[in-house]
Amino acid sequence: xxxxxxxxxxxxxxxxxxxxxxxxxxxxxxxxxxxxxxxxxxxxxxxxxxxxxxxxxxxxxxxxxxxxxxxxxxxxxxxxxxxxxxxxxxxxxxxxxxxxxxxxxxxxxxxxxxxxxxxxxxxxxxxxxxxxxxxxxxxxxxxxxxxxxxxxxxxxxxxxxxxxxxxxxxxxxxxxxxxxxxxxxxxxxxxxxxxxxxxxxxxxxxxxxxxxxxxxxxxxxxxxxxxxxxxxxxxxxxxxxxxxxxxxxxxxxxxxxxxxxxxxxxxxxxxxxxxxxxxxxxxxxxxxxxxxxxxxxxxxxxxxxxxxxxxxxxxxxxxxxxxxxxxxxxxxxxxxxxxxxxxxxxxxxxxxxxxxxxxxxxxxxxxxxxxxxxxx
Amino acid sequence: xxxxxxxxxxxxxxxxxxxxxxxxxxxxxxxxxxxxxxxxxxxxxxxxxxxxxxxxxxxxxxxxxxxxxxxxxxxxxxxxxxxxxxxxxxxxxxxxxxxxxxxxxxxxxxxxxxxxxxxxxxxxxxxxxxxxxxxxxxxxxxxxxxxxxxxxxxxxxxxxxxxxxxxxxxxxxxxxxxxxxxxxxxxxxxxxxxxxxxxxxxxxxxxxxxxxxxxxxxxxxxxxxxxxxxxxxxxxxxxxxxxxxxxxxxxxxxxxxxxxxxxxxxxxxxxxxxxxxxxxxxxxxxxxxxxxxxxxxxxxxxxxxxxxxxxxxxxxxxxxxxxxxxxxxxxxxxxxxxxxxxxxxxxxxxxxxxxxxxxxxxxxxxxxxxxxxxxxxxxxxxxxxxxxxxxxxxxxxxxxxxxxxxxxxxxxxxxxxxxxxxxxxxxxxxxxxxxxxxxxxxxxxxxxxxxxxxxxxxxxxxxxxxxxxxxxxxxxxxxxxxxxxxxxxxxxxxxxxxxxxxxxxxxxxxxxxx
Numbered sequence: 001x002x003x004x005x006x007x008x009x010x011x012x013x014x015x016x017x018x019x020x021x022x023x024x025x026x027x028x029x030x031x032x033x034x035x036x037x038x039x040x041x042x043x044x045x046x047x048x049x050x051x052x053x054x055x056x057x058x059x060x061x062x063x064x065x066x067x068x069x070x071x072x073x074x075x076x077x078x079x080x081x082x083x084x085x086x087x088x089x090x091x092x093x094x095x096x097x098x099x100x101x102x103x104x105x106x107x108x109x110x111x112x113x114x115x116x117x118x119x120x121x122x123x124x125x126x127x128x129x130x131x132x133x134x135x136x137x138x139x140x141x142x143x144x145x146x147x148x149x150x151x152x153x154x155x156x157x158x159x160x161x162x163x164x165x166x167x168x169x170x171x172x173x174x175x176x177x178x179x180x181x182x183x184x185x186x187x188x189x190x191x192x193x194x195x196x197x198x199x200x201x202x203x204x205x206x207x208x209x210x211x212x213x214x215x216x217x218x219x220x221x222x223x224x225x226x227x228x229x230x231x232x233x234x235x236x237x238x239x240x241x242x243x244x245x246x247x248x249x250x251x252x253x254x255x256x257x258x259x260x261x262x263x264x265x266x267x268x269x270x271x272x273x274x275x276x277x278x279x280x281x282x283x284x285x286x287x288x289x290x291x292x293x294x295x296x297x298x299x300x301x302x303x304x305x306x307x308x309x310x311x312x313x314x315x316x317x318x319x320x321x322x323x324x325x326x327x328x329x330x331x332x333x334x335x336x337x338x339x340x341x342x343x344x345x346x347x348x349x350x351x352x353x354x355x356x357x358x359x360x361x362x363x364x365x366x367x368x369x370x371x372x373x374x375x376x
Numbered sequence: 377x378x379x380x381x382x383x384x385x386x387x388x389x390x391x392x393x394x395x396x397x398x399x400x401x402x403x404x405x406x407x408x409x410x411x412x413x414x415x416x417x418x419x420x421x422x423x424x425x426x427x428x429x430x431x432x433x434x435x436x437x438x439x440x441x442x443x444x445x446x447x448x449x450x451x452x453x454x455x456x457x458x459x460x461x462x463x464x465x466x467x468x469x470x471x472x473x474x475x476x477x478x479x480x481x482x483x484x485x486x487x488x489x490x491x492x493x494x495x496x497x498x499x500x501x502x503x504x505x506x507x508x509x510x511x512x513x514x515x516x517x518x519x520x521x522x523x524x525x526x527x528x529x530x531x532x533x534x535x536x537x538x539x540x541x542x543x544x545x546x547x548x549x550x551x552x553x554x555x556x557x558x559x560x561x562x563x564x565x566x567x568x569x570x571x572x573x574x575x576x577x578x579x580x581x582x583x584x585x586x587x588x589x590x591x592x593x594x595x596x597x598x599x600x601x602x603x604x605x606x607x608x609x610x611x612x613x614x615x616x617x618x619x620x621x622x623x624x625x626x627x628x629x630x631x632x633x634x635x636x637x638x639x640x641x642x643x644x645x646x647x648x649x650x651x652x653x654x655x656x657x658x659x660x661x662x663x664x665x666x667x668x669x670x671x672x673x674x675x676x677x678x679x680x681x682x683x684x685x686x687x688x689x690x691x692x693x694x695x696x697x698x699x700x701x702x703x704x705x706x707x708x709x710x711x712x713x714x715x716x717x718x719x720x721x722x723x724x725x726x727x728x729x730x731x732x733x734x735x736x737x738x739x740x741x742x743x744x745x746x747x748x749x750x751x752x753x754x755x756x757x758x759x760x761x762x763x764x765x766x767x768x769x770x771x772x773x774x775x776x777x778x779x780x781x782x783x784x785x786x787x788x789x790x791x792x793x794x795x796x797x798x799x800x801x802x803x804x805x806x807x808x809x810x811x812x813x814x815x816x817x818x819x820x821x822x823x824x825x826x827x828x829x830x831x832x833x834x835x836x837x838x839x840x841x842x843x844x845x846x847x848x849x850x851x852x853x854x855x856x857x858x859x860x861x862x863x864x865x866x867x868x869x870x871x872x873x874x875x876x877x878x879x880x881x882x883x884x885x886x887x888x889x890x
Binding site for chain 1 (some may be wrong): 441449468764765766768777793796800801803809845
C-alpha cells in the first residue's frame with residue numbers, strides 16, 4: 001500500500017454535528033450537511049460474493065453482505081437511489097459456485113462505480129508489508145521468505161453482535177438533512193459513516209448493522225450497558241427574559257462542536273496516511289490508515305472527497321489493540337529492513353523480547369521453529 | 377442528653393436516633409416526631425398514588441416505541457401489586473378516576489382475587505365499584521376480566537355474585553353468539569343460572585336441536601342458508617360467509633346495515649378494496665380513533681380528502697366537548713411529531729394521533745389557541761408524519777413568547793435536540809421568569825415508559841400526566857393539579873371519593889336482587 005498524502009487527521013469538512021442520542025451503551029452523533037450538491041448518490045446492492053480478486057493474483061476472502069453503488073452525474077442532476085440493485089455479469093450459474101468480485105472498486109458503467117464498503121479499507125490494512133522480509137535474514141522461515149505474510153487474516157465482529165447497537169439504531173431519530181453518524185460504544189468511537197445525500201442516509205441507516213467492528217467494541221458493548229446523556233444545562237442566574245433563554249439554548253447547541261471534537265480526537269487529530277484508489281470526475285475514492293501507536297486508538301477507513309475538499313463519503317473501522325500492535329511491529333520491521341536486532345533496538349526492547357512480541361502477535365510462523373523453541 | 381431538634385429538615389421522616397422519641401423526656405417532642413412521620417407518610421402516599429394513576433392513564437401493557445411489551449407488563453404488574461397491598465381503598469376508587477380500560481380491568485381482577493380481611497363496608501363499596509366498572513367497560517373486555525378469574529383459579533361467593541349481576545345486565549342471547557367462547561368459559565367457571573335455551577345452546581352447540589329463540593335459531597339456520605347470515609352480528613357472519621364461499625364485496629354490501637361504528641371505521645379500506653362502499657359518518661367516530669384512521673391513510677388520499685377529513689376532526693372534537701365540557705382561555709400547545717411519535721407495531725402512530733386529537737380539542741375548547749408542532753416544515757395537520765428529531769426547546773420558547781395562560785406540551789418526554797432542552801427551558805422559565813405561575817405548564821404524555829414506572833417527565837417543575845385517548849384530556853387536566861404537588865393527600869382522597877360516587881351512580885344499572 002503506497003501512500004500519496006499524509007494529513008493531521010480526517011477532516012469532516014462541510015459537516016456539522018448535532019446533539020447526540022444515546023440508548024444503552026451506544027451513543028450516536030448525527031452529522032448534518034448544510035449544502036447538499038445532489039450530483040453524487042450512493043445506494044446499496046446486496047452482495048453474495050465472498051472472494052475479491054484484488055489484482056496481482058491476490059484474493060481477499062471475507063463475508064461481504066453488501067456493496068455500495070456510486071452514481072454521479074456531470075450535469076449536476078439528482079439521481080434517485082433505486083434501493084438494492086442486482087446485476088450479474090455471468091449468465092451461466094453452475095451449481096456450488098462462489099461469485100468472485102473483480103476488484104474492490106470497479107467502474108461498472110460510464111457513471112457508476114461499485115465498491116465493497118469497509119473491505120476496501122480492511123484490505124489496505126491487511127496488505128501492509130504483505131510481501132514479507134525483503135532481506136533473507138537467517139531467522140526467517142522459508143515459508144516467510146517465499147510467500148510473505150500470506151495468508152494474512154484478522155477477525156472482527158458484525159454490528160449485530162454489538163450489544164445495544166440494533167436497538168440504538170432502531171430508536172434513533174434521523175434529523176432533516178442528516179448525512180452521517182458517529183457511532184460510539186461506551187464512548188469509544190466505533191465508526192464514522194457519511195454519505196453524500198440525506199435520502200441515501202435514510203436508506204443506508206440500518207446498513208451499519210451489517211458492517212463489521214473491532215472486537216474491543218464487542219467487549220465494551222458487553223461491559224457497559226449505559227452511557228451518561230450529555231444534557232443541556234442552562235445557568236438560570238443569567239436569564240432575565242425569554243430572549244436570554246433562547247440565546248442560552250442556542251449557546252448550548254453550539255457547545256456540541258466542542259463535545260464532538262473531544263469525543264473524536266482519535267479520528268480527527270492523529271496523523272493519517274491516504275492512498276487514492278479511484279478517480280471519477282471531481283471525486284476521489286481514497287482509503288486511509290491512522291497513526292499506529294500501541295497505546296492510542298487508531299482508525300482505518302475509506303472516503304470519497306470532492307475536488308474542493310468536501311467529504312462526500314466516509315466509513316471507518318476502529319482497529320483493536322492487537323491489530324494496532326501487529327501493524328506497529330510490521331511497520332518497524334519494514335523500516336529496519338526486517339533486521340530483528342536493529343528493530344529491537346529501535347523499539348527499546350531486547351532481541352528475545354522482540355521475538356516474544358512477534359510470537360504473541362501471531363507472527364510466529366514467520367520465524368524458524370528452533371528460534372522460538374527456547375523462548376519462555 | 378440532647379434530643380434531636382424539631383427544626384430539622386421536614387423532608388426526612390425520622391432524622392434523630394431511633395431511640396429518641398421513645399425515651400424522650402419532653403412529650404411535646406415526641407408528638408412533633410409523630411406528626412412529622414405522619415406528614416411524611418401522607419406525602420409518600422400522595423406520590424405513590426399520583427404515580428399509579430399516571431401509569432393507569434397511559435399504560436396498556438403493549439409495546440411502545442422505546443420499551444417492549446414485556447417490560448411494560450412487569451412494570452405495571454408491580455405498580456398494581458404495590459398499590460393494592462398498601463392503599464386498598466384508594467386503589468378501588470382509582471377505578472373511577474378516568475383511567476383506561478386495560479387498567480380498569482386489571483384493578484377489578486386484582487380486587488376480586490384478593491379479598492381477605494376486608495370490612496363489610498369496604499366489601500360493599502368495592503362490589504359497587506367493580507359492578508359499575510364492568511358495566512362501563514366494552515363487553516369483550518369485561519368478559520376477559522371475568523375470565524381472568526378462571527385463569528387465576530378464583531371462585532368464591534363474591535365473584536359468583538359479581539358474575540351473576542354482570543350477566544343480568546347483558547342481552548345473553550346476543551352475547552351467546554358474539555362472545556360465544558367467552559360466555560361459555562364464564563358459565564363453566566361460575567355456574568350462573570341461564571335463562572331459556574342458552575344452557576343447551578352453549579353446552580351442546582347449535583346443531584343439537586331447533587331453537588325457539590329467534591337469534592339462536594337464526595344462527596343455526598345460517599349454517600345451512602347463505603341468506604340467513606345477514607341477520608347475525610358481523611364478526612359471526614364473517615366466518616359463516618367464508619364457509620358459504622360468499623364473495624367478499626357482496627357480503628360486505630349486504631351485511632352493511634349490521635355493522636357497528638367501530639367496524640365501519642375498521643372496514644373502510646377493506647370495503648374500498650373489495651369494491652363495496654361502507655357508509656360512515658366520519659364526524660361521529662371517536663376523536664382518537666378518527667385521528668388514527670386519518671394518519672393511517674395513504675398520503676395521496678389524505679391530500680385529496682383534506683377538507684373532508686379536517687372537517688370531520690373538528691366536528692368530532694366538538695362532539696367530544698359536548699360529552700366532557702372544557703372551557704379554556706388563552707392556550708398554546710407544543711405538539712411532538714418526531715419519529716418516536718410513530719409508536720410501535722402494537723400501537724402504530726398512536727402518540728401522533730393523540731397529539732392531533734388534542735390539537736383539535738384545544739382548538740375547539742380555547743378562546744385563543746396557538747399550536748406549535750416540532751420540526752421544520754409547517755404542514756397541514758392532516759398531512760402529518762412522524763419524522764425527524766425531537767426539538768422541544770424551540771417550540772416551547774415560541775409558545776411562551778405568545779404569553780399563554782396555559783401551555784400544554786404533548787410529547788413522549790424523549791427530547792434529544794438538545795437533550796433535555798425542553799425540560800431546562802421550562803425549569804428556568806418557572807424559576808426565573810414566571811415564579812408567580814401566571815402561565816400554567818402541563819406536560820401530557822401518551823407513552824408509558826416502563827423503566828420509570830410512568831410517563832417520562834420533562835422536568836420536576838412541570839407536572840407530567842399520562843393519557844391514552846385525546847378525549848380524556850378534560851379528566852387528566854383536572855388531575856394535573858395533583859401531579860403538580862400543590863394539593864395534599866386529603867384533597868386527592870376527596871377527589872377520588874367524589875368521582876367514585878359519581879361513577880357508581882352513572883353505571884349502577886338496576887339494583888341487584890340479593
